[in-house]
Amino acid sequence: MLKPALYSLIVLALLWLALWLVAQRAERAAEAAAPARGDIITVNGSPMHVVVTGAPDGPDLVLIHGSNGHTRDMSFSLAAKLAPTYRIYMVDRPGLGYSAAIDPKGDSLRAQAAQISAAATAMGAKNPIVVGHSYGGSVALAWATYEPESLSALVLLAAASHPWDTPLDPLYRAGSNPLLGPIFLPLLPAVITEHYLEAALTNVFTPDPVPAGYFDYFGPKLSLRYTSMRATSLQRANLLNEIKAMVPLYPQMNLPVEILHGTHDITVGLPIHAEPLLQDLPNAALTRVKGHGHMIQHSAEDQVVAAIGRAATRSGLRAAP
Secondary structure, three states: OOOHHHHHHHHHHHHHHHHHHHHHHHHHHHHHHOOOOOEEEEEOOEEEEEEEEEOOOOOEEEEEOOOOOOHHHHHOOHHHHHOOOOEEEEEOOOOOOOOOOOOOOOOOHHHHHHHHHHHHHHOOOOOOEEEEEOHHHHHHHHHHHHOHHHOOEEEEEOOOOOOOOOOOOHHHHHHOOOOHHHHHHHHHHHHOOHHHHHHHHHHHHOOOOOOOOHHHHHOHHHHHOHHHHHHHHHHHHHHHHHHHHHHHHHHHOOOOEEEEEEOOOOOOOOOOOHHHHHHHOOOEEEEEEOOOOOOHHHHOHHHHHHHHHHHHHHOOOOOOO
């Protein structure tokens, strides 16, 4: 007879396999519901998904999405407002959407910035204005910090820029663990419900409402795939130390920088990030988006478009209105 411990192990393995099979079907369904809309090109040996739209002769503009995101966040409605004026390049960050991770230990901010820059350049971008939201703002800051000659201006939306005291989310702590992550992350698509995802979106948008149609268009289940969750977990686990390394370099940045941050952002606090960043950057302007939360690329689109216009003017890419 099988020993009880061995029997239990076999039962757990069979349960894991059953959930994994359900998760695989869920991943395929998520990809079918939110397929790639741009070109998948090879950059430094890795697939990168790039969506290009907008005015062929307009100033080049790169939009970088945040954590757990992909290009559909920026293309929901913001890109359409910018398209008459700018040539827009939206790139899935490495490991997210339909872009592959480039480092199994986690893609650094600097490596992501270099990969996105190379992808946009391959599609025709030259010295773009770079716009980044949240974690994507951290990537944009790394781009401007380490490769300032390759962009014209920087627009930061609710960007994480300075050290914080709160601990790493337990999900990302476990997900970045070399043993735990590969065991439980592959099962998430099978167990995370649509209700949970809707509640998570409501929380990140608060106090602003989630725009009508956003959930279905964005396709949050795409971010539950194992490759995406593993990439996000590793990136988030490494973020704090990478931010600490960048902060002393900020005063050297002479690019025009527009900072926008919601006064009611409970995800990336304005006093912790935007206000000290304004003091550290020699050529920055801060717009406090009153009454708005973290997702200002949706809730305060007009102010975002105006800030990008100011950045274009300050960098000489567009004449003053």
